[in-house]
Amino acid sequence: xxxxxxxxxxxxxxxxxxxxxxxxxxxxxxxxxxxxxxxxxxxxxxxxxxxxxxxxxxxxxxxxxxxxxxxxxxxxxxxxxxxxxxxxxxxxxxxxxxxxxxxxxxxxxxxxxxxxxxxxxxxxxxxxxxxxxxxxxxxxxxxxxxxxxxxxxxxxxxxxxxxxxxxxxxxxxxxxxxxxxxx
Amino acid sequence: xxxxxxxxxxxxxxxxxxxxxxxxxxxxxxxxxxxxxxxxxxxxxxxxxxxxxxxxxxxxxxxxxxxxxxxxxxxxxxxxxxxxxxxxxxxxxxxxxxxxxxxxxxxxxxxxxxxxxxxxxxxxxxxxxxxxxxxxxxxxxxxxxxxxxxxxxxxxxxxxxxxxxxxxxxxxxxxxxxxxxxx
DNA sequence: AGGATCATGTAACCGGTTACATGATTCG
DNA sequence: CGAATCATGTAACCGGTTACATGATCCT
Numbered sequence: 001x002x003x004x005x006x007x008x009x010x011x012x013x014x015x016x017x018x019x020x021x022x023x024x025x026x027x028x029x030x031x032x033x034x035x036x037x038x039x040x041x042x043x044x045x046x047x048x049x050x051x052x053x054x055x056x057x058x059x060x061x062x063x064x065x066x067x068x069x070x071x072x073x074x075x076x077x078x079x080x081x082x083x084x085x086x087x088x089x090x091x092x093x094x095x096x097x098x099x100x101x102x103x104x105x106x107x108x109x110x111x112x113x114x115x116x117x118x119x120x121x122x123x124x125x126x127x128x129x130x131x132x133x134x135x136x137x138x139x140x141x142x143x144x145x146x147x148x149x150x151x152x153x154x155x156x157x158x159x160x161x162x163x164x165x166x167x168x169x170x171x172x173x174x175x176x177x178x179x180x181x182x183x
Numbered sequence: 184x185x186x187x188x189x190x191x192x193x194x195x196x197x198x199x200x201x202x203x204x205x206x207x208x209x210x211x212x213x214x215x216x217x218x219x220x221x222x223x224x225x226x227x228x229x230x231x232x233x234x235x236x237x238x239x240x241x242x243x244x245x246x247x248x249x250x251x252x253x254x255x256x257x258x259x260x261x262x263x264x265x266x267x268x269x270x271x272x273x274x275x276x277x278x279x280x281x282x283x284x285x286x287x288x289x290x291x292x293x294x295x296x297x298x299x300x301x302x303x304x305x306x307x308x309x310x311x312x313x314x315x316x317x318x319x320x321x322x323x324x325x326x327x328x329x330x331x332x333x334x335x336x337x338x339x340x341x342x343x344x345x346x347x348x349x350x351x352x353x354x355x356x357x358x359x360x361x362x363x364x365x366x
Numbered sequence: 367a368g369g370a371t372c373a374t375g376t377a378a379c380c381g382g383t384t385a386c387a388t389g390a391t392t393c394g
Numbered sequence: 395c396g397a398a399t400c401a402t403g404t405a406a407c408c409g410g411t412t413a414c415a416t417g418a419t420c421c422t
Contacts, residue, residue, distance in 0.1 A: 017373075017374090029284060031275065032276065033281050036410080039411085045375095079288070079289050082282075083282050086300065089278075090278065092342075094215045095272075097335050098216050102192045104332050106195070106263040110266075117269065145287040148283055152283050156280075162341055166337070221383080248402080368422090373416100375414105376413105378413085380411080383408080385404105385405085386406105389400100
């Protein structure tokens with residue numbers, strides 16, 4: 001039950017239409033909670049009937065007609081409640097680690113290329129995050145909101161750093177393995 | 184489409200019944216690919232009709248009667264194919280980061296406790312992984328399989344290390360924030 | 367007028383989650 | 395015998411994914 005709260009957060013930061021939200025989910029919030037436009041429209045409908053958001057007036061509703069949403073007090077309250085509520089961490093799920101584990105059984109043939117590709121992808125993402133940090137978070141000590149957003153970005157940077165280092169190591173190890181680890 | 188391959192890997196390591204698999208998914212493979220017994224039974228059924236696994240003979244099938252599965256050659260081939268196939272990384276999804284982002288908008292009231300709780304959980308998980316490393320992976324240079332499994336464990340250790348460090352920092356920052364960051 | 371693109375949707379599917387059912391075995 | 399536990403399932407639901415539909419607007 002996180003998508004509705006991601007949307008509430010985004011709408012509080014700035015009232016938007018469904019498509020604008022979709023675009024904003026392609027960066028910023030979307031870096032750690034992605035969503036497609038279908039999901040977003042579905043969820044906007046629910047949030048509206050629940051009384052958490054409403055369409056800004058002066059817009060008639062019709063297919064293909066832009067609708068701007070804003071958060072109602074009930075929506076803000078719900079977001080505050082959810083933010084403070086205890087939640088257990090979801091169990092990890094990582095395909096790449098699973099594949100390495102499988103490779104220990106069926107061999108590493110063909111795996112190295114994809115490891116290199118992932119390494120490159122993570123390097124790019126890391127560079128993107130570092131660019132954002134340089135641009136949006138100068139030396140430090142901003143408003144509380146900025147300090148929290150910076151903290152979130154730091155998590156992204158540190159995670160990508162971890163992956164690039166780990167993948168570099170994985171590539172090296174796989175490369176120097178006896179050519180086939182069959183069985 | 185990863186659960187069937189997780190199961191194939193587990194069954195190659197050791198033929199098992201559904202419940203045994205469920206238990207093994209509570210550790211080891213389950214550390215990065217969890218599954219409930221309902222999922223596992225459903226998937227075992229599919230894998231059997233697809234000809235990837237079969238029940239070991241000398242067991243009649245009846246409700247409540249134990250069934251042991253083993254992987255067939257086609258199953259091993261499918262696992263090797265999947266392991267080598269290129270796969271794009273799935274977009275990140277992390278509730279905790281989302282909550283911090285929301286807290287930047289609605290305030291951090293009530294959040295610190297849960298951050299501390301998560302920190303403690305990650306510390307425990309880290310200790311568990313380190314214990315496994317001490318027990319199962321002495322100084323190094325084992326068989327190729329062991330090197331790969333050790334690599335996977337290292338990922339777990341490094342990830343938990345990241346989270347403990349980041350959460351410690353997050354707790355500190357939230358604690359020293361002006362008591363309410365409302366709007 | 368016609369094509370691109372903006373904008374909002376519908377429908378079908380799939381994997382993971384939760385709740386519940388039921389038979390077999392073991393132990394006091 | 396009865397309770398606990400081992401073991402295998404069924405059913406309903408829910409969020410995320412993929413494919414497709416359709417109206418409005420802008421630009422040439």
